[in-house]
Amino acid sequence: MNKPVPPAELMTDEDGPLYAPRKKVYPQSVSGRFRSIKWRLMAVCLGVYYLLPFVRWHRGLGAPDQAVLIDFPNRRFYFFFIELWPQEIYYFTGLLVLAAFALFLMNALGGRIWCGYLCPQTVWTDLFYAVERLVEGDRRAQMKADAGPMTVNRAGRRALKHAIWLMIAWWTGGAWVLYFADAPTLVRDLATFQAPAIAYVWIAMLTASTYLLAGYVREQVCVYMCPWPRIQAALTDEWALNVTYKYDRGEPRCSVKKAFDIRSLGEKAGDCIDCNQCVAVCPTGIDIRDGAQLGCIQCGLCIDACDAVMTKVSRKAGLIGYDNDINVQRRVAGKQEIFKPVRARTVVYASLITVVCAVMLYALMSRTLLDVNVLHDRNPIAVRLSDGAIRNGYTLRFLNKRGFDRVIAIDVDGPAEAKLHVIGSDSVTPDRPMIVLARDTTTELRVLVTTPFDEKAEKSVPVTFRVTDIGLGEVASATDHFVLP
Amino acid sequence: MSEHNEIDRVSGRSTTGHDWDGIKELNTPLPRWWVLTFYATIVWAIGYWVVYPAWPLVSGYTTGLFQYSTRASVATDLADLEKLRGEKMAVLGNASLADIEKDPALLALARARGKTVFADNCAPCHGSGGAGAKGYPNLNDDDWLWGGSLDQIMQTIQFGARSGHAKTHEGQMLAFGRDGVLKKDEIVTVANYVRSLSGLSTAPKFDAAAGKKLFTENCTSCHGDNGKGNPELGAPNLTDQIWLYGSDEGALVETITNGRAGVMPAWVGRLDPVTVKALAVYVHSLGGGK
């Protein structure tokens, strides 16, 4: 065989597997404006998550008094003054739509600020890093220790770190299950091993996933696993504020002393002193000076690091900052910086959010607390009785969303001379059956509608079941068809 | 092996040395985690063979280490389910049929239980919704051969009709033609008379008086003087609009000539008493009850 000789630069013996082994990131601690914003947001997020299940909300006798509760056995969802039934699952669709638009809006204004400040992955990873630094020391100490041999001291510290991590993870999983049952009771049951097995299973799963994701996988979730960076990259535009290294100001990089020399010659020296602080603090281990990139979660820590350096060398802060390419170009061209938070894109997102909110609020306010659904018998669709009359069978399902029992009357409209019979209820008012709906439940009844035989009657006419609350006058109705055989 | 070192010019990667019509295959190894996962599944599979019943043998199978059996675990699951239901079913068992229908919760429970049992056992003949078919009564209408009260329905489900059970419903439609009791033209006359009882049209040359005479002599002992039937004997009402085997002249002639004796099996031994009760309530609630 005639072998082509590859050019020298293409010669390679290392066609390794198609995956890049992970390089461990040792982000250095930093303090500053964005760091303290992050601390505060972390406190708020974790506080809400851990404490919300214990907030009480009075709903009346017999109803759960937990402000936020997902009650699977009884199929109810409670959120402060809102109580949702499974039929109203579309509210969650609304919430998801809202969440999506909120993300879009955030993205149009400030890029991936969700990622940098609010995402659970970021919050917990940040917390785990803090624990790690507290126990094993900062970046330098950790790197040195990892390069050196294992000592008793080091092993002890490592064990302590994992113990604390596991405790946080376990507490995280524990808080999760509290949203699904009365929190104080569940805490007691968990402690005395009386809680249902499923609770322990969930705690175990969430402990494991928190520990793994925040302790080990860390920034790789953002870089390899999360779909949001890909989506946001497609949604962003040139106006969005992103963490940006202002290369117009920073380049060429040179030491303070060299810059002094160059400048005294009247030539341009950049402000970046190439100290690599921004790289050292970055939790995803990237160099922001390479430009906008997928790995950047917009946490702003490099801004804090760089600002500290600039202050130290008595230069103006903000070499790295929330900025966009437009402004870099404008500064190069000697123009004024501009920021435009109000643009077509942001206005559209904001108005969509408003509209969805308004629709949901309206739907919530006007939702009915009495409801009826109807299902026609399929087999047989219609029955002929011995005297020739025609009868159709239906299943009616009533929803009483109020916290008290109520008496309802059922009327039927549609087929001529229709008579209604409710199976199992020999009502004292035979022409207008009345039944009791227990509070906060669904009731299913089988009803029969009979009409005398009429040769000229239509094959199928609409039939409407009207339900009236005798006490409150609330009305609900459902329509199906009355069919001839 | 020498080709392994060949380098592709464009991608700069090595090739496997395989060459099809001048097209060469690049050497693209699988990621390590993938390969390790693959090996792990092989190890897992071998472990599985050992631990669980797996290999068919000539007269049996390898039973594994723990004598695990899916059959046994289904049986335990079913037993657990019965235990779980036991309490509620006991309430059903202790209540009277009439009480069950009056209590909405019990009614719903009996209907739910009855519905599944009906689908399993009764639907093959009576249809999934009890609509019936020719020869198999529609359970949704108000015409009942053996009576449509709760107790009567329960009785029929328990012991069936012509089922051979000691307490079953008996009673047959005789074969007047086959047994030579009536002649062909007499049968046609009776058939037309029966049609006239429920207001159906009759043949042009039909002799009503002769029909009435033949009917009185042969049929009233079971169907009654005016043809209204008799649930004691399972004799249908001939004056209403419901016909189990059809109401046209041909169908009636066939019925009178050869007789009818549909069979309903007895469920008493096959279904437990509470289930039969639930079934009776369900069938009654289809709407047919009287």
Ligand code: SF4
């Ligand atoms: S990339 Fe994904 S996981 Fe990472 S911070 Fe952003 S949203 Fe969270």
Ligand code: SF4
């Ligand atoms: S480059 Fe800066 S903003 Fe981006 S992730 Fe790293 S430290 Fe955070």
